[in-house]
Amino acid sequence: MINDICIGMAGSGGDGIVAAGEALLNSAAAAGYHGMLTKSFGPQIRGGESSCRLRISTQPVLNPGSELDVAVALNWDDFLKFGSELPTDARSIVIYEESAKTPDGKLPLKIAPGEAIAVPIAAIARAHGGDRAKNTVVLGLLSAWFGLAPESILAGMRKRLKKKGPEVIAAAEQAFQAGADHARANPLKTARLMAPPAARQGVWLADGNDLTAAAAIVAGCDFFGGYPITPSTEIMQTLSRDIWAYGGSLLQCEDEIAGIGACVGASFGGKRAMTATSGPGMSLKTEMLGLATIAELPLVVVNVQRGGPATGLPTKLEQADLFQACYSGHGDAVRPVLAPTSVADAFRVTVDAFNIAEEFQTPVIVLSDQEISQRKETLEPIDTSTVQLVERRRPTPEDLAGGYKRFKLTPDGISPISHPGLAGGEYLAAGIEHNESGAPASGGANHQRMTEKRIGKFAPLLKRRELFLVEGDADADLGIISWGSSAGICREAVQTVRQEGLKVRILVPYLLYPVAEEIFSDFLKGLTKGLVVEQSYQGQLYRILRSFITVPNGVRPYCRAGANPFRPSEIVAQIRALAQRSVP
Amino acid sequence: MSGACNDPKTFKSDLKPIWCPGCGDFGVLQAVYRALAAIGRPTHEIAFISGIGCSSRIPGYTTVYGFNTVHGRALPIAQGLKTANPDLLVLVAGGDGDGFSIGGGHVPHAIRRNHDLTYIVMDNQIYGLTKGQLSPTTPKGETTVTSPYGSFEEPVNPLLYCLAYGAGYVAQGTPADLPGLTALIEEGLRYPGFAFINIQSPCVTYGDSEMQMKEQRAALRPLLAEGHDGSDRIKGMDLAQQYGRTLHTGVFYRNPTPPPTYDQLVRERQADQGKDQPDRRRALDRFAVRH
Numbered sequence: 001m002i003n004d005i006c007i008g009m010a011g012s013g014g015d016g017i018v019a020a021g022e023a024l025l026n027s028a029a030a031a032g033y034h035g036m037l038t039k040s041f042g043p044q045i046r047g048g049e050s051s052c053r054l055r056i057s058t059q060p061v062l063n064p065g066s067e068l069d070v071a072v073a074l075n076w077d078d079f080l081k082f083g084s085e086l087p088t089d090a091r092s093i094v095i096y097e098e099s100a101k102t103p104d105g106k107l108p109l110k111i112a113p114g115e116a117i118a119v120p121i122a123a124i125a126r127a128h129g130g131d132r133a134k135n136t137v138v139l140g141l142l143s144a145w146f147g148l149a150p151e152s153i154l155a156g157m158r159k160r161l162k163k164k165g166p167e168v169i170a171a172a173e174q175a176f177q178a179g180a181d182h183a184r185a186n187p188l189k190t191a192r193l194m195a196p197p198a199a200r201q202g203v204w205l206a207d208g209n210d211l212t213a214a215a216a217i218v219a220g221c222d223f224f225g226g227y228p229i230t231p232s233t234e235i236m237q238t239l240s241r242d243i244w245a246y247g248g249s250l251l252q253c254e255d256e257i258a259g260i261g262a263c264v265g266a267s268f269g270g271k272r273a274m275t276a277t278s279g280p281g282m283s284l285k286t287e288m289l290g291l292a293t294i295a296e297l298p299l300v301v302v303n304v305q306r307g308g309p310a311t312g313l314p315t316k317l318e319q320a321d322l323f324q325a326c327y328s329g330h331g332d333a334v335r336p337v338l339a340p341t342s343v344a345d346a347f348r349v350t351v352d353a354f355n356i357a358e359e360f361q362t363p364v365i366v367l368s369d370q371e372i373s374q375r376k377e378t379l380e381p382i383d384t385s386t387v388q389l390v391e392r393r394r395p396t397p398e399d400l401a402g403g404y405k406r407f408k409l410t411p412d413g414i415s416p417i418s419h420p421g422l423a424g425g426e427y428l429a430a431g432i433e434h435n436e437s438g439a440p441a442s443g444g445a446n447h448q449r450m451t452e453k454r455i456g457k458f459a460p461l462l463k464r465r466e467l468f469l470v471e472g473d474a475d476a477d478l479g480i481i482s483w484g485s486s487a488g489i490c491r492e493a494v495q496t497v498r499q500e501g502l503k504v505r506i507l508v509p510y511l512l513y514p515v516a517e518e519i520f521s522d523f524l525k526g527l528t529k530g531l532v533v534e535q536s537y538q539g540q541l542y543r544i545l546r547s548f549i550t551v552p553n554g555v556r557p558y559c560r561a562g563a564n565p566f567r568p569s570e571i572v573a574q575i576r577a578l579a580q581r582s583v584p
Numbered sequence: 585m586s587g588a589c590n591d592p593k594t595f596k597s598d599l600k601p602i603w604c605p606g607c608g609d610f611g612v613l614q615a616v617y618r619a620l621a622a623i624g625r626p627t628h629e630i631a632f633i634s635g636i637g638c639s640s641r642i643p644g645y646t647t648v649y650g651f652n653t654v655h656g657r658a659l660p661i662a663q664g665l666k667t668a669n670p671d672l673l674v675l676v677a678g679g680d681g682d683g684f685s686i687g688g689g690h691v692p693h694a695i696r697r698n699h700d701l702t703y704i705v706m707d708n709q710i711y712g713l714t715k716g717q718l719s720p721t722t723p724k725g726e727t728t729v730t731s732p733y734g735s736f737e738e739p740v741n742p743l744l745y746c747l748a749y750g751a752g753y754v755a756q757g758t759p760a761d762l763p764g765l766t767a768l769i770e771e772g773l774r775y776p777g778f779a780f781i782n783i784q785s786p787c788v789t790y791g792d793s794e795m796q797m798k799e800q801r802a803a804l805r806p807l808l809a810e811g812h813d814g815s816d817r818i819k820g821m822d823l824a825q826q827y828g829r830t831l832h833t834g835v836f837y838r839n840p841t842p843p844p845t846y847d848q849l850v851r852e853r854q855a856d857q858g859k860d861q862p863d864r865r866r867a868l869d870r871f872a873v874r875h
Binding site for chain 1: 599626627628629630631633636641643644647648649650651652653654657659660661662663664665666667668669671672689690692693697850853854856857858860862864865866867868870871872873874
């Protein structure tokens with residue numbers, strides 16, 4: 001029995017391979033397994049090659065897994081286009097379309113797999129409903145060979161096809177059974193059956209963009225302004241369907257600048273506002289971030305990172321917008337930057353972002369990434385009844401009685417904020433430097449005080465240890481720091497090496513900026529070696545940390561450009577090697 | 585707020601304008617005070633959004649909620665504000681550079697969405713705050729500090745631009761005719777939809793001598809006197825072609841049957857979609873896996 005399986009599948013657009021992956025994940029989740037699904041497509045608008053990676057486990061999973069246990073190739077051209085996204089090794093079982101044999105009869109894989117099985121998938125499909133049934137045949141094969149929830153797959157299929165009538169359902173069932181029969185007639189050399197899942201109380205399934213949009217609703221988002229951009233667009237799409245019912249509103253704007261501008265306007269009007277974009281959009285929104293900073297207006301800006309610069313790699317993972325999030329824009333400005341590490345995290349991080357924005361009257365950037373935004377993941381049910389929403393500090397009647405000062409210098413740097421509609425709270429908001437009342441002021445002493453106020457107000461944020469996750473051995477001399485979707489890979493790698501007896505600890509910051517110097521320094525204390533793991537060529541978090549705190553010489557960046565994600569097995573190997581190295 | 589909503593003085597703030605003595609924007613400011621008094625809404629129910637430039641300083645000289653934003657972006661900010669807070673009376677202001685150069689891309693979209701906004705552009709055919717450069721409405725051939733041998737470019741026609749995109753209310757005024765300008769702004773504020781008022785506001789420091797207050801007064805050609813009542817959009821566009829040559833004042837076009845505004849449609853959708861009054865805390869329920 002096995003407890004964890006990674007399946008990668010590729011085919012042409014019409015093969016429905018991604019739909020098969022989704023059906024399998026749904027069925028596995030309904031049966032009680034944990035799992036996740038990542039999808040990858042070629043650059044074509046329609047058709048072209050498509051693939052998915054599916055991981056199913058009896059235990060919670062933190063990432064899409066390492067090398068594939070099972071690879072399914074409906075044709076080799078399409079499969080090979082995904083390269084490092086669908087890695088096989090000497091343990092993998094490779095299932096491929098029989099008619100897709102290469103001219104020399106050899107498998108086009110660098111490493112010979114553990115087992116290679118040619119299956120007449122297309123021929124079986126044609127005998128049971130035609131070419132379109134290929135993906136259903138694949139589901140039958142996988143279900144029988146690996147013991148993956150056949151009843152649940154059939155139940156899901158019946159539900160999905162209900163509207164199409166009993167004949168369509170019967171044909172699909174036949175195709176599925178034909179695949180399963182073929183598998184039973186041709187058993188694997190070594191059986192690999194999944195262990196049954198533990199009983200669970202409810203399972204949820206979501207992708208990062210969808211959960212972010214729903215989290216915004218829970219967090220009280222009243223307004224969304226934005227512009228379509230891959231891979232963030234689904235956030236706007238979901239909210240354009242859902243936000244109205246809660247009394248909210250949405251503007252799909254003429255450009256990225258107008259998208260964030262509309263949010264600045266809504267926030268000035270006292271509403272909780274959010275925009276979402278990706279790197280190129282962030283570049284355009286930069287000036288407005290500065291405006292929201294100096295006018296001290298709450299605002300949530302989600303950047304679903306993709307490969308850059310410029311158009312870069314619109315559909316691929318990269319974590320290279322951290323410098324931009326922290327430092328883009330002119331002038332002395334600090335704005336909080338948060339990053340989820342998984343789909344599940346997208347909920348708490350989105351709620352935290354709204355709360356931090358409102359509490360500190362600031363734009364907050366959420367650095368999601370392509371992987372989190374698009375992958376589907378099982379989650380434990382989230383209890384929204386305990387979610388606390390923070391409101392911006394409103395003026396008291398005393399504040400409003402004669403000479404309301406919007407930018408009053410208070411001990412904590414946070415001034416009561418009024419909004420149009422509130423009598424007595426009239427003020428001038430401005431991008432120009434201003435005094436406590438809001439009147440334009442260009443004096444140096446005032447500018448010093450106001451800058452101090454706008455940056456100093458974040459001091460309490462730096463003490464929030466709940467925005468950091470620390471796991472592992474407190475007495476280890478080896479440590480890992482990782483953020484965003486790379487963090488889930490590193491957490492699993494750390495678990496694996498600790499089971500082997502190595503002492504390691506890991507820090508996962510959800511708050512990346514301003515740099516919580518004390519929390520990072522506490523973690524690094526006692527470490528002589530370690531890795532800062534991130535999917536950016538320059539190792540942006542590593543460099544930012546170096547500019548704020550003393551990082552031990554033995555703690556090095558482990559990073560590379562995007563589109564070639566880390567795997568737990570790779571990080572495990574790095575940690576093992578590092579553990580054996582003596583540091584002078 | 586102190587003072588009555590129908591008293592222009594109620595809307596005057598304590599800030600002293602940075603404008604040059606004799607600047608046309610002083611007259612525009614007076615007209616805004618008077619128009620707001622004529623409307624009679626309390627200061628806290630009014631928001632005045634501007635971009636960057638001499639004229640964009642105007643919200644600070646009023647007692648309503650003001651927002652002096654960034655260059656060229658007043659319209660998107662105002663639309664977000666109005667969408668989220670439809671009960672507010674929202675004015676937008678800027679100069680010709682703010683509205684038709686750096687922010688020119690926002691104007692068509694503000695018009696086609698048809699929020700209930702009143703957009704006043706103080707058009708002086710020059711960049712004043714940066715001291716005298718070529719602007720999008722500077723006449724061709726004009727010498728400025730960045731066109732020292734004369735400009736090569738045809739100017740934008742703000743009136744035709746807004747009429748072409750379908751603005752429901754398009755007018756032109758000048759502080760040289762203060763009662764006329766006040767009436768145009770008031771009518772724009774009362775128009776239910778996007779209203780655009782181009783104001784020929786002379787720049788005394790860098791502006792063309794023919795565009796000064798005294799010269800304007802002599803050149804005024806009220807549209808009403810020409811027999812144009814503003815109900816015919818095509819005729820309004822015909823007259824608007826004379827922008828830069830004839831100083832027409834008055835209403836080029838006022839849609840006699842204004843369509844619903846964006847804000848109205850938003851409210852209708854909210855009422856329709858929200859009739860079951862869903863609970864925000866249940867927004868995640870749809871993620872539960874059921875077979």
